[in-house]
Amino acid sequence: MVVIGHFANSDAALDYMQKIRALSPRQIVPWLPAGKYFFQVISGPNLDLLLSNKDMPAYRRFLSTAYPGKF
Numbered sequence: 001m002v003v004i005g006h007f008a009n010s011d012a013a014l015d016y017m018q019k020i021r022a023l024s025p026r027q028i029v030p031w032l033p034a035g036k037y038f039f040q041v042i043s044g045p046n047l048d049l050l051l052s053n054k055d056m057p058a059y060r061r062f063l064s065t066a067y068p069g070k071f
Contacts, residue, residue, distance in 0.1 A: 003047065013041040014070060040071060 007013040017039045063071040
């Protein structure tokens with residue numbers, strides 16, 4: 001897990017995620033097949049919760065519900 005942070009709001013984080021998602025296969029991790037990694041946004045409190053409960057599938061479901069079509 002790599003955490004990049006301090007965005008003004010969730011829209012700024014989502015914009016950044018879309019940009020790096022497009023660049024990743026060619027410039028960031030070209031040696032890693034696309035199916036082996038993913039990007040998501042997470043707030044500080046939600047990151048703390050995720051690190052304690054370790055339920056990534058539940059968090060990914062939450063993101064899919066909160067941001068339809070983004071994850």
